[in-house]
Amino acid sequence: MTTPYDPTNIFARILRGEIPAHRVYEDADTLAFMDVMPQAEGHTLVIPKAPARGLLDAEPASLAAVAATVQRVARAVKAAFTADGLTIFQYNEPAGGQTVFHLHFHILPRHEGVALTGHTGRMADPERLAEHAARIRAALAA
Template sequence: MSTAYDPDNIFAKILRGEIPAHKVYEDDDTLAFMDVMPQAEGHTLVIPKTPSRGLLDADPAVLARLIAVAQRVGRAVKTAFEADGLTVFQYNEPAGGQTVFHLHVHLVPRREGVSLTRHEGGMADNAVLADHAERIRKALKEA
């Protein structure tokens, strides 16, 4: 199994504008957008623009910028969905649960007593994702 970065992964294609995404935040170093197979309403992904397969091969400076944005967007996600908490996932390599081999952080708003759905549960409705993205962008502006 190769552990090299694949520039044709779906997140690299999103970064190049080849695949659309419901963006919630973007700066020179990072992009945050809605997960198309959400485990809960508001499930958001944050990725670096620098090619990195995962946590273990990423430049520490890239990680620092990524986690700072994940924190900022995570606060907005929690606010936008009036969540009781926030689950943060970050997977590395197939045995660690990673399926897209571009470093990414999952931000999932949580409510007490509500279980997550399966990540492979199917694509969410585009209109719903657009609404969720707008809610998070609004919360970011108000922060």
């Protein structure tokens, strides 16, 4: 049995402007914004604007748009944080680690010898997130 998409999830609410987010990039099909509980400085999320619970129920055109935005934003995140590499996460369903049931990709800049922090449930400093978002937007504009 497939669980239906819930339009009250936090990412749907961010898309509707009901909850603020530190936006990094937006186009007709996708939105990128800072993760409020980052596992690394510069941890960014990319979501489709079309409703999809996860990878398996996303429309192919929406998935293609998200993939293109992930690539574009990942390049900017890597540059903005002078990262040695990147980790891209995408989880599906509770057994797969998904906790927000709107398709999303995590982009994490990585530096040699620096481990990711755990998802502690603590929100990051909003001023720090705003500064990180500004760095990524500047890299996108370069």
